[in-house]
Amino acid sequence: MRIAINTGGGDAPGLNAVVRAAVLAAERRGWEVVGIRRGYDGLFHPGGVVPLDGAAVRGVTHLGGTMLGTTNRGSPFSFAVTDPDGTVRVVDRSDEVLERMRSLRVDCLVAVGGDGTLRIASELAAKGLRVIGVPKTIDNDLEATSVTFGFHTAVQTATDAIDKLHSTAAAHQRIMVVELMGRHAGWIALFAGFASTAEAILIPEIPFDIEKVARHIRRRYDEGPEFAIVVVAEGAIPAKGRKPSYLDDPRPGGSKRLGGVAKRVARHLEELTGRESRSLVLGHLQRGGRPIAFDRLLSLRFGSAAVDLAAEGRFGCMVALDPPVVKAVPLSEAVARIKMVPPDHEVLVAARRLGIAFGD
Numbered sequence: 001m002r003i004a005i006n007t008g009g010g011d012a013p014g015l016n017a018v019v020r021a022a023v024l025a026a027e028r029r030g031w032e033v034v035g036i037r038r039g040y041d042g043l044f045h046p047g048g049v050v051p052l053d054g055a056a057v058r059g060v061t062h063l064g065g066t067m068l069g070t071t072n073r074g075s076p077f078s079f080a081v082t083d084p085d086g087t088v089r090v091v092d093r094s095d096e097v098l099e100r101m102r103s104l105r106v107d108c109l110v111a112v113g114g115d116g117t118l119r120i121a122s123e124l125a126a127k128g129l130r131v132i133g134v135p136k137t138i139d140n141d142l143e144a145t146s147v148t149f150g151f152h153t154a155v156q157t158a159t160d161a162i163d164k165l166h167s168t169a170a171a172h173q174r175i176m177v178v179e180l181m182g183r184h185a186g187w188i189a190l191f192a193g194f195a196s197t198a199e200a201i202l203i204p205e206i207p208f209d210i211e212k213v214a215r216h217i218r219r220r221y222d223e224g225p226e227f228a229i230v231v232v233a234e235g236a237i238p239a240k241g242r243k244p245s246y247l248d249d250p251r252p253g254g255s256k257r258l259g260g261v262a263k264r265v266a267r268h269l270e271e272l273t274g275r276e277s278r279s280l281v282l283g284h285l286q287r288g289g290r291p292i293a294f295d296r297l298l299s300l301r302f303g304s305a306a307v308d309l310a311a312e313g314r315f316g317c318m319v320a321l322d323p324p325v326v327k328a329v330p331l332s333e334a335v336a337r338i339k340m341v342p343p344d345h346e347v348l349v350a351a352r353r354l355g356i357a358f359g360d
């Protein structure tokens with residue numbers, strides 16, 4: 001048996017631990033493993049496919065990023081090709097992926113990624129490739145698994161950062177508005193905002209009325225400490241307008257980037273409360289650094305379980321956490337829809353009970 005492994009989409013702490021676990025588990029079965037660099041890109045470039053063995057994955061469990069590299073613009077179904085005259089064309093190279101896999105004598109691909117990468121994997125599986133998916137994203141927005149690795153590390157990073165904002169906010173009696181990642185789901189903002197005791201948390205699942213947020217903050221200034229922390233998810237939507245903030249148009253083969261909502265919220269809150277406000281975007285810091293122990297364990301379990309599925313011939317599946325066990329779910333089911341924060345989520349309900357405003 002010869003398996004290939006790749007990592008696609010935005011990186012998340014824990015990717016290296018998955019690669020290590022899959023390589024070691026495969027090696028112990030007497031299998032060979034190759035790594036494909038930068039998602040599927042490596043298949044189309046010399047040196048883009050590398051042999052992996054125990055020595056190659058030594059000492060990587062605790063490292064952030066991914067030793068294989070990644071890209072969130074590399075779908076083989078809509079691959080951006082630049083012509084000699086500079087024209088960019090989007091072409092379908094999925095048949096070449098299957099051919100390359102055959103010529104590399106790869107029996108099964110372990111694809112580690114978020115919804116984009118897993119959707120590609122699912123489409124390749126439909127074309128006949130034997131694929132096993134491993135869910136990854138700091139956004140935690142994959143429906144079929146109770147949690148993705150990388151999420152809790154991102155929450156920890158964001159919580160640590162917001163903790164540091166309290167003193168400067170208090171010193172200047174300011175409103176500090178922090179923008180966190182998460183795309184169209186509010187998991188990181190909800191968890192980090194609650195853990196760091198924000199006054200208001202704005203998430204895409206609950207369109208916010210800025211007047212209500214301002215009223216809540218004015219009351220806090222009147223009654224208690226004269227500063228406020230507002231956590232806003234990058235995909236948060238104002239009730240008036242109902243559109244998220246985007247940064248720019250997508251590059252060929254890529255998706256639109258969210259961003260800018262914190263700046264708007266801070267400006268409106270300053271106008272409505274008369275209190276000085278500042279905004280900051282935590283950005284890619286949330287994806288960086290060492291995975292916390294929870295994420296390392298989940299990654300190691302996922303990598304090992306992916307090899308078990310390959311051994312059982314259960315292709316077209318993804319490993320998923322269904323506490324307390326890691327199980328297999330069909331890839332097509334895993335990418336059917338994104339997982340949003342439900343209105344009755346226990347963390348959301350608890351935050352409301354403690355007086356945190358959601359702008360509704």
Ligand code: F6P
Pocket residue numbers: 010072114137138139181182183234257258287
């Ligand atoms: O999906 C992970 C994520 O970090 C999102 O939270 C964020 O919107 C996006 O990736 C940022 O992507 P990029 O790395 O292209 O800026």
